[in-house]
Amino acid sequence: MNRVAETLTGWSQREAIGAPVSRVFPLVDGKTHRTAITPGRRAIEENRAAGLALDGVLVRQDGSKIEIEDSATPIHDREGRVTGAVIVFHDATRSQVMLERMAHLAQHDPLTGLPNRALLTERLSRDLGLARRHRHLVALLYLDLDAFKPINDSFGHAVGDSLLQAVASRVQECMRDIDTVCRQGGDEFVILLAEIRRPEDATRVAEKLLAVLGRPYCIHGNQLLITLSIGISLYPDDADDADALMHNADTAMYHAKRNGRNGHHCFTAEMNTRPLQRRRTEPGLQRPLQPSQLVLDF
Numbered sequence: 001m002n003r004v005a006e007t008l009t010g011w012s013q014r015e016a017i018g019a020p021v022s023r024v025f026p027l028v029d030g031k032t033h034r035t036a037i038t039p040g041r042r043a044i045e046e047n048r049a050a051g052l053a054l055d056g057v058l059v060r061q062d063g064s065k066i067e068i069e070d071s072a073t074p075i076h077d078r079e080g081r082v083t084g085a086v087i088v089f090h091d092a093t094r095s096q097v098m099l100e101r102m103a104h105l106a107q108h109d110p111l112t113g114l115p116n117r118a119l120l121t122e123r124l125s126r127d128l129g130l131a132r133r134h135r136h137l138v139a140l141l142y143l144d145l146d147a148f149k150p151i152n153d154s155f156g157h158a159v160g161d162s163l164l165q166a167v168a169s170r171v172q173e174c175m176r177d178i179d180t181v182c183r184q185g186g187d188e189f190v191i192l193l194a195e196i197r198r199p200e201d202a203t204r205v206a207e208k209l210l211a212v213l214g215r216p217y218c219i220h221g222n223q224l225l226i227t228l229s230i231g232i233s234l235y236p237d238d239a240d241d242a243d244a245l246m247h248n249a250d251t252a253m254y255h256a257k258r259n260g261r262n263g264h265h266c267f268t269a270e271m272n273t274r275p276l277q278r279r280r281t282e283p284g285l286q287r288p289l290q291p292s293q294l295v296l297d298f
Contacts, residue, residue: 232252
């Protein structure tokens, strides 16, 4: 026994010497709670490696239980006879925590903690299916912060990142539990409104966001004011699949930018009849920056 085995079983090496394996290493099935055959015994009886066993629970010397993952390999003498087995096991709770953390990171934005595109796509597909079945509306709101680039350029990325985190927090506070707020990338966010009754419900949310996100931010000692442009697309009025719904919300958002920013636009079919070039650059600041304040005027 090594020190890790001593810690996990609660037995010291001195206490374990000469004791039956079933006493030092008692296993129960995590689902049925019945006594389980140890991998060492299987390895000896079958004369082969016993693969990784899941759902195993080790009963420690003090009676407490811990989930483990274990495997075993038979030991042979020079004549090839089985003389014993080596059991390898580890704390499965740590593995589970790591798996859960990895799964979370795969579906969430590391800066804001918001769902990422992958999770949004999954939830949008689910909500559209429910909307078809129950005949209700779904809305996508595409948000883009106006003139975010000058903030990064003037104050640095640390301030810009903190501002994005503050924006994400405010957006979440405006949403219901059944809605999804996603960071699409950069300074763009997408909001999935599930189960709305009328198109006006989506515009009401957009107006609330414009008011809440337009309040001053104090970031690293700097008072910042930002505006945003919002595009709105509805299922089934504007699109009947996820890709079209996203495209139309994005298109409506850029029409909002072209028409003065700091507002929202609902998608209309006419928007797709005339190409709209994405504007990825922001206009310059309209007045000199003060040490502790940034106000963006348009």
